[in-house]
Amino acid sequence: MESRNRCSVIIIGAGISGIAAARVLAKNGVEDILILEASECIGGRMKKHSFGGVVVELGAGWIAGVGGEKPNPVWNLAVESGLRTCYSDYSNARFNIYDRSGNIYPSGVASDAYKKGVDSAIRKLREDEPHNATTPETPIEKAIDFILHDFEMAEVEPISTYVDFGESEFLVADERGYEYLLYKVTEDFLLMSDGKILDDRLKLNTVVRGINQSTDGVTVTTEGGCVYEANYVILSVSIGVLQSQLISFNPRLPRWKIEAIEKCDIMVYTKIFLKFPYKFWPCGPGKEFFIYAHEQRGYYTFWQHMENAYPGSNMLVVTLTNEESKRVESQSDQETMKEAMGVLRDIFGPDIPEALDILVPRWYNNPYQRGSYSNYPIYADSQMVENMKAPVGRIFFTGEHTSEKFNGYVHGGYLAGLDTGESLLEKMKAEKDRETKNKTILQPLLAIPLPKTEVVGSLQKCDMHRRHFHDDCNRGLTEVTL
Numbered sequence: 001m002e003s004r005n006r007c008s009v010i011i012i013g014a015g016i017s018g019i020a021a022a023r024v025l026a027k028n029g030v031e032d033i034l035i036l037e038a039s040e041c042i043g044g045r046m047k048k049h050s051f052g053g054v055v056v057e058l059g060a061g062w063i064a065g066v067g068g069e070k071p072n073p074v075w076n077l078a079v080e081s082g083l084r085t086c087y088s089d090y091s092n093a094r095f096n097i098y099d100r101s102g103n104i105y106p107s108g109v110a111s112d113a114y115k116k117g118v119d120s121a122i123r124k125l126r127e128d129e130p131h132n133a134t135t136p137e138t139p140i141e142k143a144i145d146f147i148l149h150d151f152e153m154a155e156v157e158p159i160s161t162y163v164d165f166g167e168s169e170f171l172v173a174d175e176r177g178y179e180y181l182l183y184k185v186t187e188d189f190l191l192m193s194d195g196k197i198l199d200d201r202l203k204l205n206t207v208v209r210g211i212n213q214s215t216d217g218v219t220v221t222t223e224g225g226c227v228y229e230a231n232y233v234i235l236s237v238s239i240g241v242l243q244s245q246l247i248s249f250n251p252r253l254p255r256w257k258i259e260a261i262e263k264c265d266i267m268v269y270t271k272i273f274l275k276f277p278y279k280f281w282p283c284g285p286g287k288e289f290f291i292y293a294h295e296q297r298g299y300y301t302f303w304q305h306m307e308n309a310y311p312g313s314n315m316l317v318v319t320l321t322n323e324e325s326k327r328v329e330s331q332s333d334q335e336t337m338k339e340a341m342g343v344l345r346d347i348f349g350p351d352i353p354e355a356l357d358i359l360v361p362r363w364y365n366n367p368y369q370r371g372s373y374s375n376y377p378i379y380a381d382s383q384m385v386e387n388m389k390a391p392v393g394r395i396f397f398t399g400e401h402t403s404e405k406f407n408g409y410v411h412g413g414y415l416a417g418l419d420t421g422e423s424l425l426e427k428m429k430a431e432k433d434r435e436t437k438n439k440t441i442l443q444p445l446l447a448i449p450l451p452k453t454e455v456v457g458s459l460q461k462c463d464m465h466r467r468h469f470h471d472d473c474n475r476g477l478t479e480v481t482l
Contacts, residue, residue, distance in 0.1 A: 003442050005229075006217065006229040006230060006231070007032045007033060007034050007228075007229070007230050007231075008025075008030050008032045008033060008230060008231050008232065008354075008428070009025060009032075009033045009034075009230055009231065009232045009233070009234060009237060009424065009433045010033070010034045010035075010036060010218065010228055010230040010232075010233045010234070011033060011034070011035045011036070011233075011234045011236060012036050012208050012211075012220070012233060012234070012235050012236060012237060012247075013036075013037065013038075013044065013235070013236035013237045013399075014035050014036075014037035014042035014044065014182075014202065014204075014236075015042075015043060015044020015045060015046070015182075015238075015399070015413060016043075016044060016045070016046060016181075016182060016410060016413040016414050016417060016419035017044075017234060017236045017398045017399045017400065017402075017413040017414070017416050017420070018035065018037075018044075018075050018234065018236030018398070018417060019035075019042060019182050019185055019186060019417065020185065020413075020414050020415075020416075020417025020418050020421065021234050021398055021418070021420045021421035021424070022186075022189065022421070023185055023186075023188055023417075023421070024417070024418055024421025024422060024425065025421050025424065025425065026188065026189030027047055027188065027189070028425055030270065030425070030428070031189070032227060032235070033201055033294045034203070034230065035202045035203065036200055036203050036206045036208055036220070036222070036228070037091075037202065037203065037205075038205070038206065038208070038368040039204065039205070039368055040205055041204065042179065042182050042183070042186070042197070042202070042204075042370075043177075043178075043179035043182055043360075044059075044238070044413075045058055045059035045060055045073075045238070045363070045369060045372060045373070046060045046175075046177070046178045046179045046181075046182065047059050047153075047178075047179060048176075048177025048178065048179055048408065049359065049361075050277060051275065051359045052273065052275035052313060052314075052315050052356075052357060052359075053313065053358070054175075054306070054310045054313050054315070055174070055175045055176075055177055056271075056273055056306075056315075056317075057172055057177065057178050057271075058271070058359075058361040058363075059178075059361070059363065059372065060178055060296075060410050061171060061172055061178065061271065062088065062169045062170065062171055062172065063075050063078055063085060063169065063170045063172065063410065063411075064161055064162075064169045064409055064410075064411075065161040065162060065164065065165030065166055065167075065168075065169075065409070065411065066165060066166050066168040066169065066170055067165075067166030067167065068162070068163075068164060068165045068166030068167070069163070069166075070164050070165055072165040072166070072411055073411055073414055073415065074181070074410050074411040074414055075165070075170075075411075076173065077184065077185070077368050077414075078170075078172075080184070081180060081181055081184045083172060083174050083176070083180060083181065084172075084173050084174040085170035085171060085172055085173060085174070086170060086171045086173045086308050087168065087169075087170055087171075087289070087433040088169045088170065088288070088289075089173050089286070089288065090169075090289055091286075092113045092275040092286035092287070092289070093147070093290065093291055093302075094110050094111070094147075094291070094323060095107050095110055095286070096282075096286070096287065096289065096290035096291060097110050097140060097290070097291040097292075097293055098291065098292055098293065098346075098347045099139065099140075099143075100139070100292065100293070100346045101346070102293065102346060102348060102349060103348050105140055105293070109140070110140070111114075111342055113138075113140045113141055113144050114144055116134070116141070116144075117136070117141065117144040117147075117148050120134045120136075120145070121148045121149060122144075124434045136185055136297070139293035139294055139295055140293045142293070142294070142295070142296075142297040143291050143292065143293040143294070143297075143301050144291075144327065145297065146297055146298045146301050146302070146321075147291065147301070147302060150298070150321045150322070152412065153261050160406060161405075161406055161409055163413070164405070165411070166268060166476055171308075171309055173309035173310060174355065178410075180285045183195060183197070186290055190202060194283035205232060206222050206223075206224070206226070207222055207223035207224075207246075207368070208220055208221070208222055208223075208247055209221055209222060209223050209246070209247060209248065210247065210248045210249075210250065211233060211235070211247060211248070211249050211250070211395060212249075212250040213249075213250075213251075213393050213394050213395060213447070214231075215393075217229055217230065217231055217394065218230050218232065218233045218394050218395065220233060229353050231394065232394045232395075232396065232424060232427070232428070233394060233395045233396065234396045234397075234398055234420055234421075234424065235247075235395055235396065235397050235398070236398045236399055236417065236420075237399065238266075238369050238370060238371065238374075238399060238401070239261065239264050239266050239371070239374040239399065239401040240266045240364075240369060240370025240371035241367075241368065241369065242261045243261060243266065243370065244367070244370050246367060246368075249395075253392055254392060256387050257388075257390070257392055258444070259387070260384050260387035260388040261388070262383075263377060263380070263384060264374050264375075264376060264377075264380075264384075264401055265373060265374065265375040265376070265377055266371035266372075266373075266374060266375070267321065267322065267372050267373050267374070267375045267408070268321060268322050268325040268326060268329075268363060268372050269320075269321055269325065269363070269372035269373065270319065270320045270321070270324075270325040270328060270329070270360070270361055270362075270363065270372075271317050271318075271319050271361065272317065272318050272320065272328070272336065272340065272359070272360050272361075273315060273316075273317050273358065273359040274315065274316045274317070274318070274337070274355040274357075274358055275313075275314065275315050275355060275356045275357040275358075276314045276315070276316070276341060276353055276355055276356060277353050277356060277403070278314055278315065278353065279305070279307065279314050280348055280352045280353065281305055281316065281348065283305065283307050287305070288302050288304060288305060288308055289302070289303065289304050290304075290347075291303070292343055292346070292347060294343075298320065298321060298322070298323070298324045299324065299343075300318050300320070300339065300340055300343040301318075301319075301320075302318065302319045303316060303317070303318050303319075304316070304317045304318075304319075305317075307343060308358065313470065316344075318340060318343075325363075325364060326364050328360065329360070329362045329363075329364050329365050330365075333358050334357065334361050336360055337358045338353055340355070340358070340479060341354065341355060363434075364370040373400060373401075373407075373408040373409075374399075374400060374401035374407050374408055375407070375408060376407060376476055382404065385404040385407075388401060388402050389416070389420075390401075391404035391423070392428075395424065396420050396424050396427075397420070398416050398419075398420035399413060399417075400412040400413035402414060402416045402420070403415060403416045
């Protein structure tokens with residue numbers, strides 16, 4: 001069993017929230033930190049993968065909220081790091097809706113269905129009118145309902161990200177990956193060489209299974225039996241992991257914290273990548289995204305070609321969510337390829353080439369993620385979010401799920417980490433000030449010489465002295481235990 005000297009703070013999870021919190025602590029002089037990460041690299045749900053000759057993003061792939069009056073902090077990091085991005089224009093997707101015969105719905109029909117879907121979505125998101133929302137019935141209505149609820153309007157409008165930071169979105173298309181931003185952030189406080197982290201304050205492949213806390217510290221136990229001690233813990237794991245009970249708490253978390261965790265929804269967002277020998281789909285302005293209308297809602301509905309991001313890559317991406325994601329994760333990649341090819345042959349005809357390869361991420365079945373991002377239910381109020389992020393004793397909670405305005409976004413995770421780091425600093429300062437004040441009170445009393453100890457029966461004179469002192473305390477003096 002491995003153990004180490006007690007440190008100030010243990011950070012569990014090296015995603016963007018955990019790294020941001022660690023940076024705040026280090027910049028303010030708290031350098032005796034320890035970061036424990038369950039996987040083989042930092043980044044969390046920002047994860048690159050080499051596929052079909054290019055680097056694709058398995059998880060977070062876009063920087064949402066760009067071009068507004070306020071700067072998006074993640075966009076700023078991307079610009080500073082020279083991260084390659086590609087503007088995404090979704091506005092024409094509604095006019096690229098294919099039926100099962102490969103015909104594009106007329107623009108008038110698509111516009112009417114889209115307007116009807118938007119009106120229904122708004123009614124559904126309003127607390128006072130959910131019963132007035134209509135149920136989609138036709139394939140095009142189901143397709144648009146999927147796009148609105150699982151993409152464009154998964155949040156109650158106005159959407160804070162777009163209001164605060166702008167409505168533009170940029171796809172990350174850089175061989176260094178979205179996660180490169182985190183490596184740039186860690187340069188400020190972790191030892192690195194040639195882009196690799198060499199600092200022993202970061203421990204990868206370390207799965208935390210237990211957190212025990214007392215009034216004066218926290219003990220963290222890992223799956224491998226290692227034990228680490230700290231004054232505080234920052235828990236930067238996903239809402240899915242919190243719900244899965246991978247980590248046990250002693251004492252148990254209070255009911256208000258458990259209820260907040262259980263009530264938050266976890267979304268599963270699966271991008272399936274298909275590599276082809278050549279492209280057979282329309283390209284050019286307004287053609288990057290297209291939609292497939294099927295009787296089954298969410299069945300291989302939302303497609304994107306990668307020619308804008310990676311010219312000549314001959315690659316398509318189809319996005320599934322939630323129940324469809326879980327279904328696909330449970331079957332073989334060969335079955336998924338067969339289903340996807342069936343959809344593409346519906347759209348483009350039977351003579352299209354077979355895909356050369358397929359890549360299917362499995363975020364829901366990943367025990368260290370258990371989903372893609374959080375989504376607060378319609379009935380959630382500010383108290384629920386406050387309970388989600390509120391510390392429990394010496395355990396602080398962070399992650400995109402603790403961000404009231406930006407949950408579900410990368411910048412939400414980043415800002416939550418900064419906020420948690422600052423909150424912990426305030427707590428540490430308050431505790432230090434309290435200790436200094438107590439020492440100031442105790443110092444004169446500690447200087448008083450104690451009488452020699454003599455045994456009187458079974459009672460010692462010093463015991464009598466202390467007892468008399470406490471008796472005096474009861475009469476209005478300040479109580480101090482010597």
